[in-house]
Amino acid sequence: MTGPLRIANASGFYGDRADAVREMLHGGPVDVLTGDYLAELTMLLLGRDRMKDPSRGYARTFLRQMEENLATAVDKGVRIVTNAGGLNPSGLADALRELAGRLGLPVRVAHVEGDDLLPRAAALGLPGGALAANAYLGGEGIAACLRAGADVVVTGRVTDAALVTGPAAAHFGWAADDRDRLAGAVVAGHVLECGTQATGGNYAFFERHDVRRPGFPLAELHADGSSVITKHPGTGGAVTVGTVTAQLLYETDSPRYAGPDVTARLDTVRLSQDGPDRVRIDGVRGEAPPPTLKVGLNRLGGWRNEVVFVLTGLGVEAKAALVREQTEAALAARRPAEVRWTLARTDHPDAAAEEEASALLRLVVRDEDPEAVGRAVTGAAVELGLASYPGFHLTAPPGKAAPYGVFEAAFVDAAAVEHTAVLPDGRRLRIGPAPAGRPLADPPEPPLPEPLPPGPVRRAPLGLVAGARSGDKGGSANVGVWTETEDAWRWLAHTLTPALLRELLPETARLPVTRHLLPNLRAVNFRIDGLLGDGVASQARFDPQAKALGEWLRSRRLDIPEALL
Structure with missing residues (x-):
């Protein structure tokens, strides 16, 4: 071919635009339609879903999308490949067969399994207590299903890119060493x-x-x-x-x-x-890929609660100190394991609107005991309603304690994972691991470009000369920063060091920061370890997935050569 x-x-996530399939x-023209429904947080949510009903654990919105669009896909000869199977790919495959039969459509459904390591967690040396333990599989199981004539392939936890590598390998006949x-x-x-x-x-x-x-x-x-x-x-x-x-x-x-x-070299x-x-x-x-597979472990970490106090007008710092002291005193008898206060100075002086005159004081508490972060905390906040700072009110009535999750990554020998393609006729095909290379290591850092010649500078936001995008990987955050011109890249590569990043983003000051250069993309990529605590489900910070971290960085001011501005 x-x-x-x-x-x-x-689909980019569970909850994405429902009519995108149509x-x-x-x-x-489309040959293969893919849908990505899984993320670290999604696996935790599906794990809780499966606890309530073992027949669930997959993305039910995908099934509704197929009810509306499967006939069109069959008519146009479009194959569908999705990881919407989540923790129960065989269950979703059965539901799709039932749907196709009800609609009178000749659809051959296959699925990929073997990523669920929860039943074998102890034998594989994985930590106990997880709701979900899933290996990130590659695309070869998908390719096997498509080669066997599948019209729809459902998977559990595969790498996001496997939804593309599988169909491509099947279509072009690529081997594992291509x-x-x-x-x-x-x-x-x-x-x-x-x-x-x-x-x-x-x-x-x-x-x-x-x-x-x-x-x-x-x-x-x-x-x-x-x-x-x-x-x-x-x-x-x-x-x-x-x-x-x-x-x-x-x-x-x-x-x-x-x-x-495969290990793809992004620097190429x-x-x-x-x-x-x-x-x-x-x-x-x-x-060659590394000899191990990543495993995503999701478990319940305990219980969490949150109260946000609104502080309006003058004396914001003094008001915050008063209500903090009062609340801490009320919690002294059974202090939660973790008590965290954050004051966001969203207030403006001489504001024309009350909301613009207000700051937000956020209290977040965590504990293994729901009672310690439930009524004890909400009662402490409510009872201060007439006995604290002037203008006392909350953004919302305090709620009950809510469970929070913890994400952890582990690694197992790829040969120990029973990657299996369940073909349309029911045959089960074991997929062996790709020929592996050595354990992964960072490549040598490329040389820095020539620096810009000296010249006048102006204090300005970084975002005037650079774009950024950020996100989460477990408890770490990444921030990629790129420029559109070669001169801006020469300046960025020499200027935006881990030390300067820590200066511009004080939350990262005490955290490990790693930088990688990507000259072909005129980009630098940073990993900030520990910024997100135990991952998105733990809600360790205001922006738990670091989605806006890059935009915060772009808003920070530094000395930029006037020639670039």
Whole structure:
């Protein structure tokens, strides 16, 4: 097969735009339609779902989407590949067969399993007490299902890029050692996985494009592993080198982007504009994958509660000190294990609106005992209603204690994971691990570009000369920062060091910060360990997934050469 394979995306997360499946099926030619429904938090939610009902544990919205659109996919010959199976891919596959029978559609459904390691956690040396323990599988099980004639392939926890590497390997006949080709598909898959983030959604320079309703992306994959990222004609948003760069930097770390199929070298990626709303990706090099698979472990961490006090007008610091002292005294008899106060100075002097004159004092408490963060905390806050600072009120009535989750990553020998393709005829095909290389290590840091010559500087926000995108990986956050010109890149590479990042973002001052240079993308990528505590479900900070961390960084002021401004 030498023609391009058109792989489209219709979901970037569980809860994404419901009519995207219809839009992608009707908007233009598509060969394979993918949907990504899983994230670290989603696996915890599905785990709690499965506890209530063992027949659940999959993304039920996908089933509703198929009820409306499966006939169209069959009519157009579009194959569907999705990880909506979550913790119960066989259950979703059965539900799809029942749906196809009810609709009178000749649909061959297959699924991929073996990622669920919870029953074998102890034998594999994984920590106990998890609600979910899932290995990140590669795309070879998907490829096996498609080679066997499946029209719909449902998986559990696979890497996001596997939704693209699997169909590409099946279509082009790639072998496990076609590493550069597989790496190209991994990069295309990473661009597609978050849906409209590749077409202008959440984009640093959003004012340049009409992003009120961005279209979903698709990739035209070629047999050599190169691709073109585009979208259906007439849809909103934009596909530019900038939008694709932003998504490439999202939730990545080292230039060695490891996966179960291949390790893709992000420092070899080349991007070029290939026409309106078309970005070409080529030059990607691949290496052998590491010998281990990542395992996502989700468990309940305890109980949490939150109260937000509103402090209005004068004396904000004194008001905060008073209510904090009063609340701490009320909690002294049974102090929660963790008590955290944060004062957000959202107030403005001489404000014309009351809300603009108000600051927010947030109290977050955690404990293993729900009583310690339940009525004890809400009672302490409510009882101060007539006995504290002037203007006392809360943003909302205090609630009950709520459980919070903890995410932890572990690694197991890839050969110990029973990756299995369950074909449309029911046959079970064991998928062996890809030939592995050595344990992963960061590549040598590339040389810095020539610095800009000295010249006048002006204090200005970083965002005037650089874009950024940030996100979460367990308890770590990543911030990718890129520039659009070579001169700006020369300045950025020499200026935005881990030390300066800690200065600009004081929350990171005492945390390990790692920087990687990506000269082909004119980008630097930072990993900040520990910023997000035990992951998004633990809600360790105001922005628990670090989604806006990059925008905070762009708003910070530093000395920038006037020539760049």
